[in-house]
Amino acid sequence: xxxxxxxxxxxxxxxxxxxxxxxxxxxxxxxxxxxxxxxxxxxxxxxxxxxxxxxxxxxxxxxxxxxxxxxxxxxxxxxxxxxxxxxxxxxxxxxxxxxxxxxxxxxxxxxxxxxxxxxxxxxxxxxxxxxxxxxxxxxxxxxxxxxxxxxxxxxxxxxxxxxxxxxxxxxxxxxxxxxxxxxxxxxxxxxxxxxxxxxxxxxxxxxxxxxxxxxxxxxxxxxxxxxxxxxxxxxxxxxxxxxxxxxxxxxxxxxxxxxxxxxxxxxxxxxxxxxxxxxxxxxxxxxxxxxxxxxxxxxxxxxxxxxxxxxxxxxxxxxxxxxxxxxxxxxxxxxxxxxxxxxxxxxxxxxxxxxxxxxxxxxxxxxxxxxxxxxxxxxxxxxxxxxxxxxxxxxxxxxxxxxxxxxxxxxxxxxxxxxxxxxxxxxxxxxxxxxxxxxxxxxxxxxxxxxxxxxxxxxxxxxxxxxxxxxxxxxxxxxxxxxxxxxxxxxxxxxxxxxxxxxxxxxxxxxxxxxxxxxxxxxxxxxxxxxxxxxxxxxxxxxxxxxxxxxxxxxxxxxxxxxxxxxxxxxxxxxxxxxxxxxxxxxxxxxxxxxxxxxxxxxxxxxxxxxxxxxxxxxxxxxxxxxxxxxxxxxxxxxxxxxxxxxxxxxxxxxxxxxxxxxxxxxxxxxxxxxxxxxxxxxxxxxxxxxxxxxxxxxxxxxxxxxxxxxxxxxxxxxxxxxxxxxxxxxxxxxxxxxxxxxxxxxxxxxxxxxxxxxxxxxxxxxxxxxxxxxxxxxxxxxxxxxxxxxxxxxxxxxxxxxxxxxxxxxxxxxxxxxxxxxxxxxxxxxxxxxxxxxxxxxxxxxxxxxxxxxxxxxxxxxxxxxxxxxxxxxxx
Numbered sequence: 001x002x003x004x005x006x007x008x009x010x011x012x013x014x015x016x017x018x019x020x021x022x023x024x025x026x027x028x029x030x031x032x033x034x035x036x037x038x039x040x041x042x043x044x045x046x047x048x049x050x051x052x053x054x055x056x057x058x059x060x061x062x063x064x065x066x067x068x069x070x071x072x073x074x075x076x077x078x079x080x081x082x083x084x085x086x087x088x089x090x091x092x093x094x095x096x097x098x099x100x101x102x103x104x105x106x107x108x109x110x111x112x113x114x115x116x117x118x119x120x121x122x123x124x125x126x127x128x129x130x131x132x133x134x135x136x137x138x139x140x141x142x143x144x145x146x147x148x149x150x151x152x153x154x155x156x157x158x159x160x161x162x163x164x165x166x167x168x169x170x171x172x173x174x175x176x177x178x179x180x181x182x183x184x185x186x187x188x189x190x191x192x193x194x195x196x197x198x199x200x201x202x203x204x205x206x207x208x209x210x211x212x213x214x215x216x217x218x219x220x221x222x223x224x225x226x227x228x229x230x231x232x233x234x235x236x237x238x239x240x241x242x243x244x245x246x247x248x249x250x251x252x253x254x255x256x257x258x259x260x261x262x263x264x265x266x267x268x269x270x271x272x273x274x275x276x277x278x279x280x281x282x283x284x285x286x287x288x289x290x291x292x293x294x295x296x297x298x299x300x301x302x303x304x305x306x307x308x309x310x311x312x313x314x315x316x317x318x319x320x321x322x323x324x325x326x327x328x329x330x331x332x333x334x335x336x337x338x339x340x341x342x343x344x345x346x347x348x349x350x351x352x353x354x355x356x357x358x359x360x361x362x363x364x365x366x367x368x369x370x371x372x373x374x375x376x377x378x379x380x381x382x383x384x385x386x387x388x389x390x391x392x393x394x395x396x397x398x399x400x401x402x403x404x405x406x407x408x409x410x411x412x413x414x415x416x417x418x419x420x421x422x423x424x425x426x427x428x429x430x431x432x433x434x435x436x437x438x439x440x441x442x443x444x445x446x447x448x449x450x451x452x453x454x455x456x457x458x459x460x461x462x463x464x465x466x467x468x469x470x471x472x473x474x475x476x477x478x479x480x481x482x483x484x485x486x487x488x489x490x491x492x493x494x495x496x497x498x499x500x501x502x503x504x505x506x507x508x509x510x511x512x513x514x515x516x517x518x519x520x521x522x523x524x525x526x527x528x529x530x531x532x533x534x535x536x537x538x539x540x541x542x543x544x545x546x547x548x549x550x551x552x553x554x555x556x557x558x559x560x561x562x563x564x565x566x567x568x569x570x571x572x573x574x575x576x577x578x579x580x581x582x583x584x585x586x587x588x589x590x591x592x593x594x595x596x597x598x599x600x601x602x603x604x605x606x607x608x609x610x611x612x613x614x615x616x617x618x619x620x621x622x623x624x625x626x627x628x629x630x631x632x633x634x635x636x637x638x639x640x641x642x643x644x645x646x647x648x649x650x651x652x653x654x655x656x657x658x659x660x661x662x663x664x665x666x667x668x669x670x671x672x673x674x675x676x677x678x679x680x681x682x683x684x685x686x687x688x689x690x691x692x693x694x695x696x697x698x699x700x701x702x703x704x705x706x707x708x709x710x711x712x713x714x715x716x717x718x719x720x721x722x723x724x725x726x727x728x729x730x731x732x733x734x735x736x737x738x739x740x741x742x743x744x745x746x747x748x749x750x751x752x753x754x755x756x757x758x759x760x761x762x763x764x765x766x767x768x769x770x771x772x773x774x775x776x777x778x779x780x781x782x783x784x785x786x787x788x789x790x791x792x793x794x795x796x797x798x799x800x801x802x803x804x805x806x807x808x809x810x811x812x813x814x815x816x817x818x819x820x821x822x823x824x825x826x827x828x829x830x831x832x833x834x835x836x837x838x839x840x841x842x843x844x845x846x847x848x849x850x851x852x853x854x855x856x857x858x859x860x861x862x863x864x865x866x867x868x869x870x871x872x873x874x875x876x877x
Contacts, residue, residue, distance in 0.1 A: 008650045044352045046234040047165075049509030051117040051474065052783075054851070055109040055148045057102075058121050058227075062144055064100045066210065068172045068186060068457075071096055074489040075174060078183035078194060079464035081242070082471075086507070095181035097210070102146045103176040110133060111146050116783065121145055122224040123392025123820075125831035127654055137221030137645035138654055138829075139392075141170075145225055147209040151232065157747055159701075160234045161268045163242070164207070167424055168228035170393065172212040174199075177203055178180060186457050187465050188222065189386070189420035191472055193233075193242050197268070219443070220385050220432040220658040221645035224391025228423050228836050237269030240353040241311060244482075246510050247339065247357040248513055252373075257323040257359045261299055263341055264313045267306040276313060277782075278345045283324065284336035284356055289353070289432065291338040296320055299339075299343040326358025326477040327372050327434065328413045333432030334358070336477070358431065358477025364515055364535060364564040366557075369633030370480070379436065379566055379634025380678045381414030385643040386422065389663040390820035390832040391847060392644065395423045398786045399847075402775070404433055406661055407640045410671055411678025416568065416636040419443035419486040419519075421469050430478035437476070437569070438636060440483030440516070445499050447489035463506060470510040481535055482507050483568075485518040490529070497528025499750055504532055519568035521615075524554065525559035536560055537568030541631065543625035545615050547589055553629040565744035567626070567635035572616025574605045574649060574657035577668045577824050578841030580689040581606035584702045585737065589621035593651050603650040603827035605657050607688070608704065609670040619673050620732055627729040637674070641665075642826065653826040662824030665788065673706040676731040682707040683757045685749035690762040693740045701740040705733040709749035709756040717743040753757040765795035767804050772862050772870040774848075777815040781815065781876040786847055789872060791862045793842045804842040809862045810835045815854035815876060850876035 029750035066074070074095050074502040076088040101107045122129075122141035129140035153162070164175065164182070171188030173183065177199040185192035196205075213224050244264040251258040257283070267273050279303040282291035299316040306312045324335035336356050343351040388399040400423075414436035417426065421441055430437050440555050445462070448455040466484070473479055484503045490496035504516045515534030521541060523530055530536060536556050542552035542565070556565055558679035574592055581597055581604070590611050592598045597611035605611060610618045616638070617625075626632050642659030655663050660670050672686030685707035693701060703721070707714050712733040713723035721735050733747075748755060775788040793804035810818055820832040830837050837844055848860055854876035861871040 002459070014639070031233050034421060042423065044236065045239065046350055048232040048234070049230045050149065050230050053127055053149060054115055054117060054119075055112040056115055056119065056121070057109075057112045057146050059144045059146075064097070064102065064144070064210070066100065066174070068212065071181070071184065074181050075184040075186070075386065076460065078185055078192065080463065082464035083486055084444060084467075088427035090239065094098070097174070097176060097181055098179055098666040102210075103179050103206070103208040105149075105178065105204065105777070106121045111504070112148070116232055116397070118226045118227050118394040120223045120227050120392035120394040123390070123394065124833050127829045128832065131215045133216070133646055134647050134651035134653065135219055136216075139221065139644065140221055141224040142213050142215045143224075145213070147211075147226055149207050150229055151205040153200055153202060153205055157234055158200060158202055160236055161239065162200050163233040163235070164194045164196050165191070165231040165233055166226065166228070167191045167230070168395070169209070169211055169226045170213060170223050171217070174210045176208045187454065187461060190465050190468055191421070191424060192468065216450045217452040218454075219449055219646070221393070221643065223387060225394070226656045228395045236350040238265065238267050238273050238275055238306065238343060238345060239351040240264065240343060241266040245339065245341060245353065245355040245475065247355060247475050249357075249359050252325065252359050252361045254325070255322065257320045258317060259320060259359070260315065260317045261339060262313055262315050264311055265304060265306060267308055267312045267345060270308050272305060272307045273297045273345055273836055274303060275350070276301055276303050276309040277341065279316075279339050279341040281318065282340065283319065283339050285340045286432070289336065289338070289356055290427070291340055296337070299694045320359070320817065323359045326360045326431075327375070328436055329434045330376060331375060332411075332434070334371060334432060334477075336431060356431065357475050360477055362514070366562050366564055367631045369564060369566075369631065376438070379414050379636070380411055381416060381436070381438070381492055381634065382412055382640030383416045383418040383569060383636045383638050384640045385645075386420065387644045389643075389665070390640070390822040390845075392832070395425065396784065396786060397429070398428075398784070400426060401429055402665065402788060403641055404429055404435065406665060406667070408433065408435070410660065410667075410675045412640065414438065414634070414636065415640075416440060416483070416587075418569075421473070424472065426475055427478055430625040431476055435478055437478045437481045438481045439473055439479045440486060440519075441466060442484060442488075443486045445485060445488050445490055446495070447539075449489065462503065466503060466506050467510055470507060474511040479514065479691070481515050481517050482511070483517055483519065483537070487519055487521045487539060488529075491518070491520055491523040492527050494528050496523070497532055500529040500532040517568065521569075524575055525556040528813065529635040530556070530560060532565065533737050536563050536565040538565065539546055539569035540572065540615050540617070541569070542567050543570065543617055543622050546591060546612075546617065547587070547621075549621070549625065551625055553632055555750045557629070564633050565631060566633045567622075569638045570622050570635040571612065571619055572638045572658060573609060573612045573618050573670060575607040575609055575611065575668055576604045576657060576826060577607060577662045577666055578690065579604045579607050581701075582696075582701070584608050584736065585610050588624070589618035598649060600650060603653050605649070607669045608702070609668070609673055619670060620730060623677055624729040624734050642824070647826055654829055655826045658827055659757070664822040664824040664843070666824050666843050666845075669706070672800050673731055676706045676708045682708075683751075685709060685712060685747055685757040685759050687745060687747050687759040687761050689761075690747050692763050692802055694742075696740040697742070698739055700736075701738055702734065702736040703738045703745055704735070705747045705749070705759070706731055707733065707749045707757065709751045711750040713750075714738070714750050715748075717741060717747045761801065764799045764801055765797070767793045767801045767806060767867065768796045769794055769868050770862050770864060771798070772872045774860070774872045774874055777872070777874050779850055779874055779876055781850045781852070783850070785853035786819070786849050789846045789848055789860050790868070791839070791844050791846070793839050793867070802842055805838045805840065806867065807836060807838050808844055808862050810846040811863065812848065812858060812863045814858035815856055816848050816858040816874070821846045848874060850874075
């Protein structure tokens, strides 16, 4: 079992972690499933992946005299479809940038870097980039970046409307086609569409995209570049518009479900058109999301007359009998449906548009918490930033799915998209896998947190950004709440109530079916913003800040008795995997520092998992505090995975210490503490620390075990150290007076008087070999799929050597490449693309990507001085 080997730190098990957590459907299938934002069928429209074949250059100083202030009046009209009031008018005259050499087809870009998207220009390093703080990850994310690509269009293409869809680009995007400024979008986390039609021509078309990342633009690693997917969309003049369908399900039961559908149809042609619109509903295939079988229901056909250059919408309703409901595992299944909308003119199909959705009921009860389909679901969530470890912010579905699987095995059932819109595929995966999502958009409003953050453009862009975000994501059944802000500086003032009310009004006008929330770290229970919110989200203060047990749950529940409350951010515990620092606090939570779980010289934090930031708490304290208040509906832990930047408590490091899982994807001990609480029926016990301490003979070395068992007995070299009962609201057994002697510690856990689970740690020998394992050996040769290859340094018995820091070099033969390596050590400044890296805690990782069109074997070999080489074979095809 996965947890048995992870608990034991035995290599054969450790290296299987990726295999057991691997993706079932291949990434190629995942890319074909573009979720509820609608898959556009190739028969009537084309949605072309144009990620391949770009040229790129980064400049640390401005090479073109352009800036957002210069481009602003030309970029603002790009927001018009998401503004309900007065629209922006494109200025007359020659747009700025028309004479910049990089937008011209005649410019010679042969010396520029050739690459494929998604792309993060900063992740390759080096670290300690000038002016970049530890909070932003010390990587060179600042600067101006230019991307160029030639698009070839046919005469038939020019008869269609042509759109460029960019799922995310960091930041202040501006796009030119054939020397003409098309438009742009400043907010780097939002997806956006630009209309290329007026500027396109037959044959070669030069597209140029300018990005501009300032220093101090973010509190965490922002990434850089066109870091999400890019598409060319070709549609007939009459077509379903972007995010053009909206599904709501006002009545859902096991017997029947009422489904309402709004369809918006655009006519970008030069004549009025009469069209017929019909929508059929099918079950979605669990692996691909494609419609399967016969239609289970059909919306009534309707006719529309659409004037040139205008839009029309229609609304209709159906009933689905004996529906298959969407809900979170393990007690429910994430069933999905597909609405296939067909638009016809003169008896010919002109557009087909697919919308995925789910049928479920959500109840937000102030006293009971969240109910999904009538079943109480305690929110066991994590917050995560958008980077994917050593591949940076460059989005990859396979990498994210691996994270979801690892956290899901722990018992994680929800995610908060802290603190920005996620990639579209994030929600597609959440829908398919059954995770709940707290979908968040802003980290700041009008008041700044850093010099160059979103506050600079909030007044102009908060409405279009918010409407765009809601329309893109509102058909996803996984989304259970809209987050309009995180720790907003205005939260305690009347201004917070005013702005919050305006933002809530925008959300409700786009989607009145879900509640609005915001994460509050300092607002009191009677603050104006609190009165605006539908869900009260508390960051840390609910359980009590730091070591305090005087939390704010009671005051908020008393002041807002009709509102559900959850911890929108909890814990902020810190640790480094496999690191144990003595002495160990006797408290259930302590603030990290020198002599209190921290080593400022090695930049490491103890993995006894009892130490947190000054505002945070250990998981143990959070659990106990939450259990005092049955109306507290759950938590979103900060964080599920370590991430680049924000390296509290040691700002000189490269990455965070907050994760339950380290940045390479190896679980920390804390993982099993959460698993014990979140999966109480899963037989497991996890023992710590490791038991190889040659310098601690005869010294007190506390032994702890994490489990949901009723009782546990520890044996040290076969002698009982005592049998203990688990106290209420705890999932940790402690034997704090054990003195170290080489040999073995063994724990037996009991539940209901019967043996529940066991775990052991023993003293290991010197490193003698490496074990290498791939999480999947069969991978798609599409240029996107990944295999995560782990190496463990082991002794002659095959047991992990916990102190091993051998330098390991990866090499590869066959049609693939080494994308990056990592070891989960926040203090390791080896650049991520390096094929050589030291093991940390005996482990390290290499990420492998097959080439586009790859077919055949890829052999990955790990080599280290003094140890035999080890290889694993992957098959691409």
